[in-house]
Amino acid sequence: MPQTDDLSEDRGGPTVEDTVLGDLIGYRLKRAYMQIQPQAQRVLAEDDLRVVSFSCLSIITDNTGIVQSELADALQMERSNLVVIIDELEQRGLITRKKVPTDRRRYALTATLRGRRLRDRAAEKVRSAEDEIIGRLDERDRAHLMAVLQRLEDNTR
Amino acid sequence: MPQTDDLSEDRGGPTVEDTVLGDLIGYRLKRAYMQIQPQAQRVLAEDDLRVVSFSCLSIITDNTGIVQSELADALQMERSNLVVIIDELEQRGLITRKKVPTDRRRYALTATLRGRRLRDRAAEKVRSAEDEIIGRLDERDRAHLMAVLQRLEDNTR
DNA sequence: ACAATTTAGTTATTGACTATAACTATTATC
DNA sequence: GATAATAGTTATAGTCAATAACTAAATTGT
Numbered sequence: 001m002p003q004t005d006d007l008s009e010d011r012g013g014p015t016v017e018d019t020v021l022g023d024l025i026g027y028r029l030k031r032a033y034m035q036i037q038p039q040a041q042r043v044l045a046e047d048d049l050r051v052v053s054f055s056c057l058s059i060i061t062d063n064t065g066i067v068q069s070e071l072a073d074a075l076q077m078e079r080s081n082l083v084v085i086i087d088e089l090e091q092r093g094l095i096t097r098k099k100v101p102t103d104r105r106r107y108a109l110t111a112t113l114r115g116r117r118l119r120d121r122a123a124e125k126v127r128s129a130e131d132e133i134i135g136r137l138d139e140r141d142r143a144h145l146m147a148v149l150q151r152l153e154d155n156t157r
Numbered sequence: 158m159p160q161t162d163d164l165s166e167d168r169g170g171p172t173v174e175d176t177v178l179g180d181l182i183g184y185r186l187k188r189a190y191m192q193i194q195p196q197a198q199r200v201l202a203e204d205d206l207r208v209v210s211f212s213c214l215s216i217i218t219d220n221t222g223i224v225q226s227e228l229a230d231a232l233q234m235e236r237s238n239l240v241v242i243i244d245e246l247e248q249r250g251l252i253t254r255k256k257v258p259t260d261r262r263r264y265a266l267t268a269t270l271r272g273r274r275l276r277d278r279a280a281e282k283v284r285s286a287e288d289e290i291i292g293r294l295d296e297r298d299r300a301h302l303m304a305v306l307q308r309l310e311d312n313t314r
Numbered sequence: 315a316c317a318a319t320t321t322a323g324t325t326a327t328t329g330a331c332t333a334t335a336a337c338t339a340t341t342a343t344c
Numbered sequence: 345g346a347t348a349a350t351a352g353t354t355a356t357a358g359t360c361a362a363t364a365a366c367t368a369a370a371t372t373g374t
Contacts, residue, residue, distance in 0.1 A: 016231040017219040020280045021212060025287050025299075026197045028306040029190040034233065035313040036183040052360090055178060062174040069322060074173040076191065078362065083324060105322040105369045123177045130182050133312050137305065142182075145305045148298055149185040155290055156192040209331090226351060235333060240353060262340045262351040 025152075036133055043125040047118060048092075052077070053085050054122055060095050061111040061119045067100065068107060094118060182309075193290055200282040204275060205249075209234070210242050211279055217252050218268040218276045224257070225264060251275060 021027045037051070044054050052075075059074055060066060068086060072079035086109065089095045094115035100106040111119065134142060178184045194208070201211050209232075216231055217223060225243060229236035243266065246252045251272030254264045268276065291299060 016216060016223065016227065018216060018231075019219050020215045020276070022307075023303070024197075024280075024283060025291060025303070026190065026193040026208075026283070027212070028303055028310075029186055029193060031233070032306040032309040033183065033186040033190055035310055036186060040181075040183045051183075055184070058177045059173060059175060062176050066173065067322075070173065074175075076188070079323070080325080080363080081361065103322085103370070107323075119177070123181075126181060126183070134182060134309060136312060137308065141301075141305050144298075144301060146180070146182070146185055148294065148302045149189040150179075151294065152189040152291060153185075153192055155293060207330095224351075236352070237334080237354080238332065260341070260351085264352075 036130060039129040039133060040126050043129045044122055046125070047122050049118075049122055053089060054119075054126070056082070056085055057089055057094055057111065057115055057119050058123065060089075060109045061116050064110050065108040067109065071109065089115070193287060196286040196290060197283050200286045201279055203282070204279050206275075206279055210246060211276070211283070213239070213242055214246055214251055214268065214272055214276050215280065217246075217266045218273050221267050222257075222265040224266065228266065246272070 040051055044051060049057070055075055056071060059071055063070075063074075066074075068082055069079050072082045075082075086095070086097065090097050093112055096110050096112060097107045098110075100108050137145070197208055201208060206214070212232055213228060216228055220227075223231075225239055226236050229239045232239075243252070243254065247254050250269055253267050253269060255267075257263045257265045294302070
């Protein structure tokens with residue numbers, strides 16, 4: 001009678017050789033991201049948010065009166081791609097958009113009370129979802145990871 | 158006379174507030190990845206490789222005779238999307254595709270000498286490109302990062 | 315002060331990538 | 345030997361990021 005379960009294997013396939021990819025930071029980053037991102041996506045979808053709209057809502061909440069190009073800059077995205085997202089957040093009553101009197105090209109973005117509440121609730125859910133994945137990382141490893149990632153990001157600018 | 162330069166600011170914009178996003182691992186992973194990926198893309202493009210075709214070539218080089226579904230599995234992609242990539246690698250003479258006699262549904266993939274050489278050269282270039290970005294990370298931090306990312310990935314399976 | 319340039323927001327479009335479904339040929343299962 | 349499952353393929357649809365072109369408004373240069 002064969003062992004009914006857990007004869008190694010079966011977690012991640014029959015171990016493919018890899019002498020190169022696994023040592024590349026880009027590859028490791030992408031793989032780790034691909035595990036986490038779908039979970040964030042899933043919990044945000046419960047509130048009809050995409051990752052990008054949640055990010056926008058979050059930055060707007062933290063920066064009352066920010067204008068679209070600053071927001072695009074902060075999130076490293078094209079301002080043209082921002083428009084529809086802002087449109088939707090506004091239509092859902094999560095943010096307001098009003099012309100800046102001193103520069104009428106610009107729109108000051110502000111999160112509504114509903115928007116702020118949704119942001120806080122959604123943020124909590126994303127954090128929980130992440131915590132489940134990183135469960136076995138202790139606080140030191142987590143902090144170290146975040147610091148190193150931040151430095152990676154900064155090194156290019 | 159005002160200081161002519163470097164009154165802080167100017168690196169990454171006028172510091173936008175952020176009480177949430179920056180503490181999320183998914184966000185940090187994505188940002189770090191977005192710094193590194195374009196560099197890899199750039200150096201690989203010099204050899205007419207995309208990141209995904211380089212990844213395929215690399216795994217095939219390390220696993221002579223691997224079949225397409227195993228490769229798709231290893232790279233966590235759909236086997237349908239693999240076809241055109243394999244087609245191109247084959248047409249460029251970087252790999253060969255031949256029916257396995259014992260199971261004629263399958264194709265055994267093998268890197269040619271040219272393919273292996275290109276893989277090695279490209280890998281070296283990607284590594285160098287990454288090294289420039291992570292320059293200021295010492296070896297301990299780098300090793301720690303890789304280990305933690307690996308664990309993140311494994312925690313979900 | 316006014317012409318030329320730049321900036322903010324917008325619209326439309328494109329290319330790249332991912333996921334899905336449907337199909338054929340072959341193998342495995344009952 | 346019929347039925348189901350698997351490998352590879354094709355076609356297609358949805359998502360996303362990048363680009364160009366445009367309008368309105370502000371800034372700059374002379």
